Amino acid sequence: MSKPLALDRITIHPVIEQQLPFMDMMKFFPSLSREQLDENRSWLQPEFVDRDDRLVICVQSFLIKTPHHKILIDTCVGNHKTRPARPAWHMMNSDRFEKSLTAAGVSVNDIDFVMCTHLHTDHVGWNTRLENGRWVPTFPRATYIMADRELAHWTQREKDNPQSVPWITDSVLPIIAAKRAKVVRSDFSFDDNIRFIPTPGHTIDHYSVLVGRTGKDALITGDMIHSPIQGKYPELGMLADYDSAQAGRTRRQVFDRFCDEPTIICAAHFPSLSTCRVHRWQAGYKFTAIEK
Numbered sequence: 266m267s268k269p270l271a272l273d274r275i276t277i278h279p280v281i282e283q284q285l286p287f288m289d290m291m292k293f294f295p296s297l298s299r300e301q302l303d304e305n306r307s308w309l310q311p312e313f314v315d316r317d318d319r320l321v322i323c324v325q326s327f328l329i330k331t332p333h334h335k336i337l338i339d340t341c342v343g344n345h346k347t348r349p350a351r352p353a354w355h356m357m358n359s360d361r362f363e364k365s366l367t368a369a370g371v372s373v374n375d376i377d378f379v380m381c382t383h384l385h386t387d388h389v390g391w392n393t394r395l396e397n398g399r400w401v402p403t404f405p406r407a408t409y410i411m412a413d414r415e416l417a418h419w420t421q422r423e424k425d426n427p428q429s430v431p432w433i434t435d436s437v438l439p440i441i442a443a444k445r446a447k448v449v450r451s452d453f454s455f456d457d458n459i460r461f462i463p464t465p466g467h468t469i470d471h472y473s474v475l476v477g478r479t480g481k482d483a484l485i486t487g488d489m490i491h492s493p494i495q496g497k498y499p500e501l502g503m504l505a506d507y508d509s510a511q512a513g514r515t516r517r518q519v520f521d522r523f524c525d526e527p528t529i530i531c532a533a534h535f536p537s538l539s540t541c542r543v544h545r546w547q548a549g550y551k552f553t554a555i556e557k
């Protein structure tokens with residue numbers, strides 16, 4: 266269990282569900298060249314890329330504890346979900362997520378808000394759990410905050426072809442049906458300490474979450490970045506991007522704003538260094554571990 270980050274009276278706790286070699290780098294990043302991979306292998310291996318050139322990813326949520334609220338950012342893959350396209354996520358039956366929540370000092374009943382940075386399968390899974398054959402909200406007291414255009418996009422996809430987006434059917438629509446969703450714009454301010462930053466590209470209306478006050482803050486990125494190699498090459502898109510060119514512009518904009526600043530970056534899919542700082546590096550950016 267990683268130690269929590271402390272920002273004045275707010276703490277941020279990683280809640281890890283899984284860490285695994287996910288996919289061949291060249292497949293995950295379709296425009297990555299063999300030369301680029303060769304050139305960077307020495308610093309990418311073994312943490313970020315395994316010996317078989319597969320991208321290693323962590324699947325994790327971040328729990329934010331403020332004096333007033335307990336907020337979960339994203340909810341990983343979840344249990345009992347039919348995901349035949351992803352064997353590692355198919356019909357999972359693991360207690361790791363719940364144990365990780367317990368280690369962070371909370372239970373599902375304590376969560377006041379769930380913030381969904383975007384509506385992909387590995388970020389909404391624990392929104393719901395199976396109870397007597399029905400999908401019900403995992404966090405019974407929580408309000409789930411989603412971006413309006415993101416929700417509209419995926420709801421339409423589900424209407425057109427439900428088989429292509431099973432996670433919307435089992436992990437998003439039941440939250441709407443249970444009237445637990447709060448639908449906002451992707452530049453929503455939750456309060457003085459928690460603000461959304463629109464980070465579109467990976468999905469249509471993706472948001473990241475800026476926590477704390479200037480000088481003592483952290484940016485929970487969601488999936489605006491998947492691997493530190495996209496720091497070195499910000500334009501490098503991944504295979505499931507909605508608009509890779511826009512995702513590249515988003516990375517440059519966000520990292521320009523936060524590089525060489527005290528802001529801590531919490532990058533959900535980085536297997537280590539998932540809490541780090543960003544610095545300018547050649548024509549891009551690099552990430553360095555923080556002292557906790």
Ligand SMILES: [Zn+2]
Pocket residue numbers: 385387388488534
């Ligand atoms: Zn993801």
